[in-house]
Amino acid sequence: MDLPLADFLQIDFPALLVASLAGLCCGLPGNFLVLRRQSLIGDAMSHVVLPGIVVGYLLSGTLDTLPMLLGALGAALISALLIEVIRRLGNVEPGAAMGVVFTSMFALGVLILEQTGASGVHLDVEHALYGNLESTLWFGLNDWSDILSADGLAQMPGSISRLGGVTLVVLLVIILFFKELKISTFDPAMATSLGFNARYISIGLIIMTATSAVAAFDAVGSILVIAMFICPAATARMWTDKLSSQIILSSVVALLSGCLGYLIAAFGPFLIGANYALNAAGMIAVVAFLLQAFSMIFAPNHGTFGRFLKQRKALREPAEI
Amino acid sequence: MLQELFEILTFQSGYNTNVVLLGAGLLGTAGGVVGVFSLLRKRALISDAISHATLPGITLGFLVALALTGTGKSLPFLMIGSTLSGILGVLLVQWIKDNTRLPEDSAIGTVLSSFFGLGVVLMSYIQTLKSGSQAGLESYLLGSTASMLQSEAEMIAISALVITVLAVLFMKEFGLVCFDPDYAASRGWAVSKIDLLMMALLLAVVVIGLKTVGLILIIALVIIPPVAARFWTDRLGIMVAISAVTGGMSCYLGAALSALTPDLPSGATIVLTATALFTLSLLFAPKRGIIATALRQFSFRLKITRRRALLSLDKGQENLSFLASLLLKREGVLNSDRALTEKGKKTVVTMSRDQALWNQYLNDYPEEAFAQNRWSLAMITDILPRDLIKELEMSIDSPKKEIG
Numbered sequence: 093m094d095l096p097l098a099d100f101l102q103i104d105f106p107a108l109l110v111a112s113l114a115g116l117c118c119g120l121p122g123n124f125l126v127l128r129r130q131s132l133i134g135d136a137m138s139h140v141v142l143p144g145i146v147v148g149y150l151l152s153g154t155l156d157t158l159p160m161l162l163g164a165l166g167a168a169l170i171s172a173l174l175i176e177v178i179r180r181l182g183n184v185e186p187g188a189a190m191g192v193v194f195t196s197m198f199a200l201g202v203l204i205l206e207q208t209g210a211s212g213v214h215l216d217v218e219h220a221l222y223g224n225l226e227s228t229l230w231f232g233l234n235d236w237s238d239i240l241s242a243d244g245l246a247q248m249p250g251s252i253s254r255l256g257g258v259t260l261v262v263l264l265v266i267i268l269f270f271k272e273l274k275i276s277t278f279d280p281a282m283a284t285s286l287g288f289n290a291r292y293i294s295i296g297l298i299i300m301t302a303t304s305a306v307a308a309f310d311a312v313g314s315i316l317v318i319a320m321f322i323c324p325a326a327t328a329r330m331w332t333d334k335l336s337s338q339i340i341l342s343s344v345v346a347l348l349s350g351c352l353g354y355l356i357a358a359f360g361p362f363l364i365g366a367n368y369a370l371n372a373a374g375m376i377a378v379v380a381f382l383l384q385a386f387s388m389i390f391a392p393n394h395g396t397f398g399r400f401l402k403q404r405k406a407l408r409e410p411a412e413i
Numbered sequence: 414m415l416q417e418l419f420e421i422l423t424f425q426s427g428y429n430t431n432v433v434l435l436g437a438g439l440l441g442t443a444g445g446v447v448g449v450f451s452l453l454r455k456r457a458l459i460s461d462a463i464s465h466a467t468l469p470g471i472t473l474g475f476l477v478a479l480a481l482t483g484t485g486k487s488l489p490f491l492m493i494g495s496t497l498s499g500i501l502g503v504l505l506v507q508w509i510k511d512n513t514r515l516p517e518d519s520a521i522g523t524v525l526s527s528f529f530g531l532g533v534v535l536m537s538y539i540q541t542l543k544s545g546s547q548a549g550l551e552s553y554l555l556g557s558t559a560s561m562l563q564s565e566a567e568m569i570a571i572s573a574l575v576i577t578v579l580a581v582l583f584m585k586e587f588g589l590v591c592f593d594p595d596y597a598a599s600r601g602w603a604v605s606k607i608d609l610l611m612m613a614l615l616l617a618v619v620v621i622g623l624k625t626v627g628l629i630l631i632i633a634l635v636i637i638p639p640v641a642a643r644f645w646t647d648r649l650g651i652m653v654a655i656s657a658v659t660g661g662m663s664c665y666l667g668a669a670l671s672a673l674t675p676d677l678p679s680g681a682t683i684v685l686t687a688t689a690l691f692t693l694s695l696l697f698a699p700k701r702g703i704i705a706t707a708l709r710q711f712s713f714r715l716k717i718t719r720r721r722a723l724l725s726l727d728k729g730q731e732n733l734s735f736l737a738s739l740l741l742k743r744e745g746v747l748n749s750d751r752a753l754t755e756k757g758k759k760t761v762v763t764m765s766r767d768q769a770l771w772n773q774y775l776n777d778y779p780e781e782a783f784a785q786n787r788w789s790l791a792m793i794t795d796i797l798p799r800d801l802i803k804e805l806e807m808s809i810d811s812p813k814k815e816i817g
Contacts, residue, residue: 126515131522132458181701182643187518188457192640192691195633199684202555206677217555217678221629222533315533319526326519357534371537377530384523388513396512 098234104358106230106249111354111376113255114308115346118320120262121301123339126325127277132187133298134321136194137305138314140171142201142220145306150208161306168302171197223313225354225372228252251311258307262300266339273297274335316373320346323380330384330391349380421669430672432566433558437668437683438661439573440622441634445660446580447614448635449642449653453591454611458521459506460632464619465525466502467628468532470494471553472539479542488565491553492620499616502528556627556680558668565624572621576614577657587611588649625668627680633687634660641691644698659694663687715740716790720764726753727765767793773805 118134125131141164148163171193178189202217231247239245266273272293276283280290301321308317328341353376358369392398417426424431451457474494478487502524509520536550552560580587589597590607598604615635622631642656667683674682696703715736722737723746731751733741741747746757753761771789774797775782782788787796794802 126519129516129518131516131518132461135461135522135525177703178640178695181695181703181706182640183701184452184640184643185455185457187455188452188636188640191457191461191632191636192688195630195637195684196688196691199630199633199681199688202678202681203685206681218551221554315526315529318522319530322519322522322526326515326523329514366541368538368541371533374530374533374537377526378534381523381527381530384527388509388515394514 097236101234101236101239102230103226104354106228106252107225107358107372108351108354109252110225110228110249110255110311111350111372112347113252113259114312114316115320115324115350115376116343117255117259117262117304118308118317119324119342119346120259120266120339121297121304122321122325123328123335123342124273124277124297125301125321126329127335128294128297131322132190133301134305135318136171136175136190137168137302138309138317139194140167140197141302141306141309142314143167143197143204144201145220145309146201146204146208150204160310161303164306164309165299165302167197168298172298219313220309221313222315222371223309223311223373225312226358226369228311255307255311258303262304265296265300269293269296270336277335312373312376316377319377319380323377323384324349327380327384327387330387330394333393345380345383349376349383353377353379418669418673421672422666426672429563429566432563432570433561433672434665434668436566436570436573437558437625437679438665439570439577440618440625441638441660441662441664441683442657443573443576443580443660444618444622444634444664445638445642445656445658446577446653447611447618448639448660449649449656450580450587450591450611451615451635452639452643453588453649454608456615457636458518458632459503459612460615460619460635462502462506462521462524462528463499463616464623464628464631465532466505466528467495467499467620467623468529468553469535470496470498470501470532471550471623472532472535473498475539475550476535486550488562488568495620495623496616498528499619503612503616552627552678553623554627554629555678556623556625556630556683558625558671558679561624569621569625572617576617576621579610580614581653583607583610584650584653625664625679626683627678630680630684633684634664637684637687637691638663641687641694644694644701659687659690663690719744720768720789723761723764724768726757727761769809770802770805773809774801777805777808 122131122134125134144163144165144167145160146163147167148159148161151163152159174193175186175189178184178192179186182189201220205217228249228251230244230249230252272283272288275286276288276290276293280294283290283293305314305317305321308320324342324345325338327345328338331341332338354372356370356379357372357375360375361368361370387395389395389397392402420426421430421434424434448457448460451460471491471494474490474492475486477494478484478490481490506517506520506524509515509523510517515523539550586597586602586607589600589602590604590611594604597607618635619628619631622634626634638656638660639652641659642652645655646652663686664683667686668679670686671677671679671682694702697705699705718734718737719740722733722741725731725733726741726746733751738747738751741757742749742751744760745754746760748754768789770793771782774785774793775788785796797805
């Protein structure tokens, strides 16, 4: 197979970059969501932002980040409020309250999208579900050195700069507030006794989740957002008990599944002689799951097979008395 | 437009539309009934994993049907495929929950995103096939009644009826397992088998609802009606009935609305109709509704303000809040110059005696007083028995001398 460098740089390189950044930007906050048993907030978030994004787009008439982000954050806040009201008044489990709100919001988004003719321009429902990673193009790149040249940077696709910015912010927030996040995740009561309100940290985490979801949603679609919130963190959790190593490991897993998934989807079929590409976002989710499945079985301490080996070894060794 | 809607709703617009509407209505009823039990068993979001997990099954069913019969859109193949992959999804959630350190919500998220991802990959493969019959698979994402065949609608209606009848027949067993599985086991019932039947009915609703509502929004059918019904009642039988009616109505109305606007996915109209019915419940339900709760809280606040105002008048403090003086003026305790009337003096004395009795009760019977959730909220004579009040009165009037 012959692949000119310019083609790679213009088509595949930006897609790989978007996939990696989206993975990082959702995978980092995902660590805390998995530990706090709030994984499905990522799921809910990626559904409820749809009406917000559509309304932001309709009001501003552009696909700029800011109006869509504001719309999405507004939708996320309204949803959080509604979930709380339904949970308290209706005396139902949080999961059910969440289910009511996120299906309603998503349906509302679909309705607005189809009724106002906003669909087809850039936003449509399928796009919202599985993104269009493949259509991220970076024109003007003919050589590696073009990436850092002024001309190359000027033509950088919006989704890359957007995702890059959000990822950077998320990373900074996690590094700066690492201690607070850690303590409030494992022991909210202790966090309060130390003088910072665990509730505010929790709200901050939800806002961070919403921001990541919105930034990644546009580029990779909601399904990959959900996968990246959960799978890398869950995978890392199989290998380590230490939060900092879990975060680093999950970032590696997120990058790995992003790149591997894209490459398999884009070039896998060519290798077996076919002439088409598969959906990259879906393939990344599948790869992330395969990595997680491997870890769930073979990780030394927490994998099922690893545990089995350990038990057998313990049985063979003579008991120390 | 309204005329047309009326015709659709009253079954006057052709056999095909009628069957589709009937099927949707019955599907909603089945979802409402089955959803009550999955809500009470705290399993609402498992259905999210099931519904997303059906996508690879649908696409594989399509591919198998394409290879065997030459056309992919064969409903039996699609349904068998979606059932199998739905079962696989549930089993995987269960396995992750039982065998790893990951909690249930992570298990659900993992399964729904990875199965859906696989389905999306397979769909992108199907789109490259030159068979031309792949159009229509998308309708399983957001539902479409417009492209539904008569035979499909009939099958949905019959299956939904069977599911509803089964769920109603087993209502007693399901209810007991939901509320107290240990007790059910101790009575000798096969809890795991009953659980399995509940799960099977849930899966069946999801599978037959894919075409009408679509797999993204199908979980609304088993969550929104039961949660809406929960606002109205605490009794299982009534909750099942309300949920069934809510579900049936939303599907029937939603499908009729989407028959008017064919380019709108029917899933969205059905879910938004359900949301509208849910909002009505949230606002107007007699005990739990927002309006009832607000009224209750307001009358509670009035009660407290009145009592505190009367007690402070008794102590000679006359700077009352605006609300309190308004309240007391209307009652006739204060006259227009904000001075106590004759009747008012009596009321103040009664109230201060009442508070003294309550305080004595707290002093003499602290545990009972803490358990009494209307302590110092209502008149003590309305709550405690007369002989106890007499005893309290005696201990106020002649306090016990301390011994020694």
